[in-house]
Structures are given as structure tokens and as C-alpha cells.
Amino acid sequence: xxxxxxxxxxxxxxxxxxxxxxxxxxxxxxxxxxxxxxxxxxxxxxxxxxxxxxxxxxxxxxxxxxxxxxxxxxxxxxxxxxxxxxxxxxxxxxxxxxxxxxxxxxxxxxxxxxxxxxxxxxxxxxxxxxxxxxxxxxxxxxxxxxxxxxxxxxxxxxxxxxxxxxxxxxxxxxxxxxxxxxxxxxxxxxxxxxxxxxxxxxxxxxxxxxxxxxxxxxxxxxxxxxxxxxxxx
Numbered sequence: 001x002x003x004x005x006x007x008x009x010x011x012x013x014x015x016x017x018x019x020x021x022x023x024x025x026x027x028x029x030x031x032x033x034x035x036x037x038x039x040x041x042x043x044x045x046x047x048x049x050x051x052x053x054x055x056x057x058x059x060x061x062x063x064x065x066x067x068x069x070x071x072x073x074x075x076x077x078x079x080x081x082x083x084x085x086x087x088x089x090x091x092x093x094x095x096x097x098x099x100x101x102x103x104x105x106x107x108x109x110x111x112x113x114x115x116x117x118x119x120x121x122x123x124x125x126x127x128x129x130x131x132x133x134x135x136x137x138x139x140x141x142x143x144x145x146x147x148x149x150x151x152x153x154x155x156x157x158x159x160x161x162x163x164x165x166x167x168x169x170x171x172x173x174x175x176x177x178x179x180x181x182x183x184x185x186x187x188x189x190x191x192x193x194x195x196x197x198x199x200x201x202x203x204x205x206x207x208x209x210x211x212x213x214x215x216x217x218x219x220x221x222x223x224x225x226x227x228x229x230x231x232x233x
Contacts, residue, residue, distance in 0.1 A: 004078035005035040009060035017057075017214050018064050018083055023196065024132045024155050025054045026090040026140045027066065029081055042077050045070045049143040052081060053132075056195065056214045065214075069137055069145070090140045092130030092155045098139045100146070108184035109135045109152040115178055123167075123174045128157040132189075151185040156199065158190040162224040165205060172203035192223035 007014060021027065032046045045068060046052075055078060057065035064086065068077040097117060100110045113131055116124055131139065133153030138145040154175075163171075172188070179186040188199040195213030202209055208219040 003039055003076070005038065005080060007060075007063075008033070008035070008080055009063060013060035014058040015060070017059060020083075021054045021064060021086070021089050022091065022191075023054050023056045023214075024092050024136070026051050026137065027054060027064070027081065028087045028089075029066075029085045030087050031085050032068070032079075032081065033085075035079060038079075039070075039075070039077055041070045041075050042068055042079075045075065049137075049141040051137070051141050052079075053137070056212055058214050069134075092132050092136055093128050093157065094130065095136050095139045096130040100138060101142065104138070104144070104146065107146050107148060107150070108182050109146050109150045112152045112178055112182035112184050112186060115182060123171045124156070130155055151187055152179075152182075154186065154188040155196075156188055156190050158192055162222070163190060163202065165203065168199060168203040172199050175199070190223070194218070194220055194223040197223050 028051050029046075030050075032042075032050070032052070034043075052066035052068050055065045055067045057078075059065050059080065062083050063080050064083055066079055066081045068079060070076065099105065099114070100107075104110055105114065113135060116122070119125070130136065131152065132155050134145045134147075134150045135152055137143070156171075175186045175188055190197045190199055190202060192211065194211040195218075197209050197211050202223075208221050209223065211218050211220050211223050
């Protein structure tokens with residue numbers, strides 16, 4: 001996020017996350033409350049597509065931490081919504097089978113996504129997964145967001161059981177081969193009990209990996225071996 005609103009609650013009241021929504025879910029909002037020093041582009045962006053992404057941050061009861069997406073990479077705004085203003089939620093996995101508008105299918109990110117959708121016997125087929133980032137946003141909102149240079153960002157659910165290193169390597173190699181064929185960068189994040197972990201880091205065999213949790217990032221040796229941060233990462 002390029003800018004962040006001040007929390008609309010006392011910081012010591014930010015103790016949890018609303019279990020109804022998980023990081024990377026896209027929320028359709030009936031309104032977005034304004035904040036002081038809000039970037040000028042935020043109202044236009046929300047007017048075009050009244051959606052925001054759930055971000056990894058603790059919140060007080062009745063609030064959810066969100067991110068608003070603008071037209072360019074520099075237009076990202078971390079802010080807060082009232083839970084009561086959430087109309088619907090779209091998870092990444094519900095977007096895994098969706099297709100963009102016909103005129104948009106040739107974009108590299110969508111071409112790579114189509115290849116993953118078609119390869120039901122591939123390594124990714126064993127997981128619950130879905131697109132996030134610009135591809136996920138466009139599929140959920142039908143608002144043109146993906147460009148010719150956009151990455152394909154993926155979320156892979158790996159919460160229930162550990163992902164063995166050899167399987168992580170296989171999955172990473174598979175995604176990188178597909179990325180090379182499609183001419184696009186593919187970045188995958190694992191959803192683990194400790195938070196979001198880059199598949200590339202876990203596959204690389206590093207002694208510690210960065211886990212992004214609502215309470216903050218942390219370097220840990222095994223994202224499945226600790227429950228220190230609790231749930232709703």
C-alpha cells in the first residue's frame with residue numbers, strides 16, 4: 001500500500017480480524033467512509049468499482065482492514081471499512097474458474113490463468129487456489145484493471161496441512177514454466193496458519209521464511225509448526 005489512513009479506533013482496540021472475511025477476499029461495499037488526507041483518486045476509483053480487498057491487519061470490532069485499488073501501481077490506499085457496509089464478499093477461489101471478457105483474454109495474465117484452468121491434472125489441481133491482484137479484481141468487478149505488463153498473482157490455500165518442500169519445488173517449477181510460456185510473471189502466495197508465505201521462498205529451502213500475518217510480518221522456520229499468532233492470518 002502506498003498510503004494508509006489512520007485507524008478510526010483506538011489502536012489498543014485492534015485485537016482481532018472479522019472471521020467472516022479472509023485476506024485477499026474482495027468486498028463489495030455500500031459506502032466507503034472518508035478519511036483525512038485521503039488521496040484524491042480514491043473517490044473516483046471507488047465510484048468505478050465499489051470493491052476493496054481485505055488486507056492483513058488487526059481491527060477493532062465492527063471494522064475491517066481494506067485496501068482500495070486505483071488505476072496504476074502507485075494508487076493503493078490502505079484504509080478501513082465498517083463491517084456493516086459490506087454487501088458481498090468474493091474469495092479468490094471462487095474466481096478460479098471465471099473468465100474475463102472476450103476482448104481481454106489475450107492479455108498475458110489472463111492467458112496464463114486460462115492455461116492453469118485448462119490443466120486440471122497439473123500440480124495446482126490438488127489445491128484450492130484462485131487469482132488475486134489485478135486479475136482477481138477484474139474478474140470480480142468486470143472493471144478493466146489488467147494491463148499487458150500485469151503479473152498473475154495467485155493464492156494457494158495450504159492451511160490444513162504442511163506443504164512438503166519437494167512438492168513446493170514441483171509447484172514452483174510448474175508455475176515458472178507456465179509463466180515463461182505466457183510471457184508473464186506469476187507470483188504465488190501460500191495461505192498458512194502463520195500467514196501468507198511466498199511459494200518461491202518456501203520452495204527455495206531457506207532456513208526461515210517471511211510470514212505475513214495480521215499482527216505483523218515475522219521470519220519463521222516453519223509456517224505450519226507455530227500457532228503463536230493465532231487464526232485469521
